[in-house]
Amino acid sequence: METSAVSRGVRELEERVGLSIFERSHRGVTTSAAGVIYLGGVREALDLLERVEATARSVGAGKSGLLRIGFVWSFAFGPIVRLLEEMRRVQPEIEVQLVEDGPDQLIARLHDGKLDVVLTAIEPEGHVPSRPIGQVSRLTLWNERLLAALPASEGKAAVSWGDLAEQKLLCRHADDFRGFTAFIESTGGPTLRFFPQDCSREGLLGFVAAGHGWTIVPESLRECDVHGIALIPIDSANAALRVELLWRSESNNPAVHAFIKLAKKMRTRPGFSPGA
Structure with a gap:
């Protein structure tokens, strides 16, 4: 994916959730304090979703x-x-x-x-x-x-x-x-x-x-x-x-x-x- 598309997607996400996930400066881009919490929660949610999907597949297969x-x-x-x-x-x-x-x-x-x-x-x-x-x-x-x-x-x-x-x-x-x-x-x-x-x-x-x-x-x-x-x-x-x-x-x-x-x-x- 092109850099401009990634940047646009990040900004759209920030606007949707109402917070700045990243801090931008002349030195580059770093994760904000709010962004650290938000991304950590997203990772936990994705891990939970994977476990739920695996459990559902196991139950569905009778295992x-x-x-x-x-x-x-x-x-x-x-x-x-x-x-x-x-x-x-x-x-x-x-x-x-x-x-x-x-x-x-x-x-x-x-x-x-x-x-x-x-x-x-x-x-x-x-x-x-x-x-x-x-x-x-x-x-x-x-x-x-x-x-x-x-x-x-x-x-x-x-x-x-x-x-x-x-x-x-x-x-x-x-x-x-x-x-x-x-x-x-x-x-x-x-x-x-x-x-x-x-x-x-x-x-x-x-x-x-x-x-x-x-x-x-x-x-x-x-x-x-x-x-x-x-x-x-x-x-x-x-x-x-x-x-x-x-x-x-x-x-x-x-x-x-x-x-x-x-x-x-x-x-x-x-x-x-x-x-x-």
Whole structure:
């Protein structure tokens, strides 16, 4: 650019901002005190703009951003942990936030936009879900066998739904025990008696270990060593649930699509499912 054009551009800038950025004399041109402050601020603004643009490009490409995952307690172990580990390895800039709650509450948060994806379990193929899931996209990840959790002192090797129907079954209020009971009855099984408790899952398992009842847990919980509890197979073909990943079809969060892409890849790997 010619010197005259540069000079004209500088003067136009000075007129626009209302200050003299440079001091001119017979000795040459120097930056004024006001100019030092102004140019320093401009440099900071340009640096910030570059960082904002880089962050926006990263988020847009699904390489960073925020991913809010809802899950029921039963998936605090097993394949979901391996999926989150792989997510951290391949997408370390994506911040993951976890919300643990009952399935109905999680699905409500998903519909309200307070969660990006939900990991939940529904009845196996061939059975109508006991609760509506709504208009969301769904991806089946694995089948989760169910186990009976009972005091280790019981010394049992296997139990049936009939055995469970004779027991006081513990659960949390957020658990979908009514829907699960209806599912077992729909397959010709007995009516199970659940007694909801206002406690954490750890507290619930401690209650079982102390002999105050039994509960039903997923096979993934085998990876958690709980003192005083035996995890016993339920002798029934329908003692299983299908684990699915749910997300809003209209979601425009690139981190969601990156997570779904990874989940599709992980579910085909040997050893991903419980018991594999």
